[in-house]
Amino acid sequence: MISLRGVTLVYPNGVRALDRIDLEIEKGTFVFLVGHSGTGKSSVLRLLYREVKPTSGTVIVDGIRVERLRNSRVPALRRHLGVVFQDFKLLSEKTVWENVAFALQVTGAHTRDVMRQVPRVLDLVGLSHKSRMYPNELSGGEQQRTAIARALVNNPKLLLCDEPSGNLDPSNTTEIMELLLRINLKGTTVVVATHNQAVVDRMRRRVVRLDDGRIVTDEERGYYFLGLGQTQVLSG
Amino acid sequence: MDWGKLKFFLGEVRRNFTRNAGMQATAIGTVAVTIILLGAFLYVRGLLMHLSTEVFNQIEISAYLSDAASPSQTAALRAAIQRDPRVRSVQVVPKKEGLKELRRRMGGQVDTSLLTQNPLPDKLRVRVRMPEEVAGVAAHVAKLPGVTTVNYGQDIVAKLLQLSVVLGRIGIGIIALFVVIASIIISNTIRLTVFARRREIGIMKLVGATNAYIRLPFICEGFLDGLLGALAALALLAIARAELMPKLSAALPFVRLGASSIDPLRLALELLLVGGAVGALASWVSVGRYLRV
Numbered sequence: 001m002i003s004l005r006g007v008t009l010v011y012p013n014g015v016r017a018l019d020r021i022d023l024e025i026e027k028g029t030f031v032f033l034v035g036h037s038g039t040g041k042s043s044v045l046r047l048l049y050r051e052v053k054p055t056s057g058t059v060i061v062d063g064i065r066v067e068r069l070r071n072s073r074v075p076a077l078r079r080h081l082g083v084v085f086q087d088f089k090l091l092s093e094k095t096v097w098e099n100v101a102f103a104l105q106v107t108g109a110h111t112r113d114v115m116r117q118v119p120r121v122l123d124l125v126g127l128s129h130k131s132r133m134y135p136n137e138l139s140g141g142e143q144q145r146t147a148i149a150r151a152l153v154n155n156p157k158l159l160l161c162d163e164p165s166g167n168l169d170p171s172n173t174t175e176i177m178e179l180l181l182r183i184n185l186k187g188t189t190v191v192v193a194t195h196n197q198a199v200v201d202r203m204r205r206r207v208v209r210l211d212d213g214r215i216v217t218d219e220e221r222g223y224y225f226l227g228l229g230q231t232q233v234l235s236g
Numbered sequence: 237m238d239w240g241k242l243k244f245f246l247g248e249v250r251r252n253f254t255r256n257a258g259m260q261a262t263a264i265g266t267v268a269v270t271i272i273l274l275g276a277f278l279y280v281r282g283l284l285m286h287l288s289t290e291v292f293n294q295i296e297i298s299a300y301l302s303d304a305a306s307p308s309q310t311a312a313l314r315a316a317i318q319r320d321p322r323v324r325s326v327q328v329v330p331k332k333e334g335l336k337e338l339r340r341r342m343g344g345q346v347d348t349s350l351l352t353q354n355p356l357p358d359k360l361r362v363r364v365r366m367p368e369e370v371a372g373v374a375a376h377v378a379k380l381p382g383v384t385t386v387n388y389g390q391d392i393v394a395k396l397l398q399l400s401v402v403l404g405r406i407g408i409g410i411i412a413l414f415v416v417i418a419s420i421i422i423s424n425t426i427r428l429t430v431f432a433r434r435r436e437i438g439i440m441k442l443v444g445a446t447n448a449y450i451r452l453p454f455i456c457e458g459f460l461d462g463l464l465g466a467l468a469a470l471a472l473l474a475i476a477r478a479e480l481m482p483k484l485s486a487a488l489p490f491v492r493l494g495a496s497s498i499d500p501l502r503l504a505l506e507l508l509l510v511g512g513a514v515g516a517l518a519s520w521v522s523v524g525r526y527l528r529v
Contacts, residue, residue: 049442078444089439093251106445111240150443 001027001158001189002048007057009043009213017043019213020057025191027157030184032200033193034224035210041193044210045160048191049083050074062157079107081158082151086166088143090135096122096146097131103150121149125179141172148179152188159183161192165199173199197224248453253460256429260461263425267418267465267511268472274414275473275507281407282503288400292367297374297388299360305382310358313382317362320376322369327361334359357384368397415514418462423518426458430519430526437526447527454523455516462515466508474500 002025009018018040025031033041046052047059050066059066062080069077090099097118104114122128125145135143144164151159161180165173177199184190194200200207200223207222208215217226253260299317301310310328317326329337334356360383364373370393378386430437440450477500 072446075441075444075446078442083442089435089442091436091439102439103443105241105244106440106443106449108241108449111238114240154443 001025001029001062002191003058003060004044004047005058005060007047007054007059009040009047009052010055011052017213018047018054021213021215023208023215023218025189027189028184028187030181030190030203030205031192032203032205032207032222033191033210034195034200034207036195039210040213041195041210042162043213045083045162045191045193048158048160049081050077075107079154080156081160082148082154082156084144084147084151084159084161084164086163088135088147088167090143090146090150092135095132095134096127096138096149099135099146100150100153103153107154117153117155121152124152124183125149139172140168141175144168144172144176145179148176148183152183156188158189158191161190161194163194164192165194165196170198177203195224200224245453249456249460252429252433252453252457256432259425259428260457263422263461264465264468266421267462267515268468270414270418270421271466271469271507271511272472274411274510275469275503276476277407277410277414278503278507279473279477281403284403285400288396289367291392291396295364295367295370295388295393297362297364297370297377297386299362299377299380299383300385300387301358301360301382302384303357305358309382310360313380314360316380317360317377320373322364322366322373324363324365326363329359329361331356331358367393415510418465418511418514419518421518422458422461422515423522425461426454426519427522427525429457430454430523434526441527450527451520451523454519458515458517458519459512460515462511462513462518463508465515466511469511470504470507 002023004021004023007018007021008016010016021040021044023044033044035041043052047054048061048066050069054067057067061077064077066077091102094102100121101114101118104117109117118131119128122131125148127142127145127149130138130142135146138146144167148159148164159180164180165176168176173196180190180192181203204221204223207217207219207224209217209219209222209226301313305313314326314328317323331354335351335354338356360377362373362377364370370388371390374386374388374390377383437450
């Protein structure tokens with residue numbers, strides 16, 4: 001599904017965000033990207049949805065050479081993947097239903113498909129009964145579920161989450177993670193960048209650890225820290 | 237036809253337009269002022285152009301013949317001038333006719349009955365097709381045998397020609413200036429509304445909306461701004477014209493300022509088109525800045 005080979009990313013301000021990264025992610029897996037802030041977790045995700053282009057190396061998403069993609073083809077790429085952020089990125093003057101439908105409508109989808117897909121994803125995230133409410137009438141967890149519904153409404157094969165629980169309390173975090181797991185079980189590849197230790201340790205999924213723009217470890221059923229209870233990473 | 241799609245689109249345009257109502261009013265107002273100036277200028281320019289063609293059409297070359305010229309010589313001369321493609325008409329004015337005309341023109345101011353004999357020679361009255369050719373034709377006619385002097389109001393013709401050239405040039409410059417000003421104002425307004433909606437644009441891009449799709453509502457917004465501004469301007473111009481034209485006609489009785497000079501409907505359509513096009517173009521440019529990845 002995802003293949004990064006020798007990817008280096010240097011931002012225009014000179015910051016070297018990623019340094020010769022190699023990463024393979026199989027279809028249907030659930031992967032955590034962990035590490036301190038500024039270690040390049042978000043940069044990996046941004047490469048995948050072509051917010052940025054790598055300075056060197058190749059980025060392949062679902063068979064598409066993303067770094068070679070012309071600007072005019074970027075919308076087509078983004079319709080095949082969903083992205084979820086820490087700050088939800090919902091439109092406050094639109095209802096839950098409109099926020100989710102918006103993602104389809106702005107891609108020129110037929111109204112018939114909007115009427116079919118929106119109820120489906122709202123049901124999946126458990127918000128059918130709140131579809132007429134506005135984001136500021138919802139809890140943080142519900143807002144994030146709305147954002148996830150919007151990310152899923154295009155039936156993407158890949159869901160990218162950048163700190164999805166960053167603004168949520170522990171119970172909402174659990175709720176969101178369970179939802180992401182359910183989505184993953186339906187066959188969607190899920191990549192979650194997080195520094196929420198509790199979540200990572202409880203889920204026991206593949207953990208890719210980044211430090212200073214490099215992948216330092218990659219474990220099949222990992223914990224947040226290298227080996228349970230090890231704390232030298234924090235002090236370092 | 238997918239009515240749901242259309243409804244969504246129109247809803248987006250309407251929301252955009254009403255959310256920044258104050259800003260839209262500013263843009264519309266400024267476009268209106270610009271279009272009023274442009275429209276008034278175009279109208280006055282049209283009138284002046286019309287006036288100068290009126291005067292040109294009255295220009296004639298008087299070629300005075302020597303007294304010795306016989307009627308057959310005069311006829312031959314007339315035929316020769318008539319063959320010139322630049323010439324529209326040639327008319328023989330015998331000395332008797334010339335005197336009658338002179339009397340009519342003087343209208344009793346001078347007692348012409350005191351004249352014991354007719355001092356006027358026979359003359360040929362030559363009209364040309366294009367005003368620019370008057371001087372050339374006059375020079376040519378002057379050289380023909382049997383013609384003594386040629387007169388065509390040289391000074392007036394030269395000045396009028398100059399005026400119409402200058403009007404044409406300044407006109408294009410001023411029109412361009414107005415269009416540029418209106419574009420800058422509209423594009424600034426649209427830029428503010430784009431700025432207010434940058435979050436939305438970011439989300440649109442994230443979920444895979446194409447740039448063209450994102451642009452469309454903004455272009456409609458700019459088009460509406462331009463169109464409404466032009467409409468307001470046209471209403472005011474129409475009122476002004478209705479008020480001023482009768483007075484102007486009364487002040488200039490000898491000039492025909494009739495409907496033939498400028499077609500107000502055509503001018504109105506042109507101004508509407510300019511307003512709308514400038515609005516659409518200006519917003520196309522301003523949204524572009526926010527669409528770069």
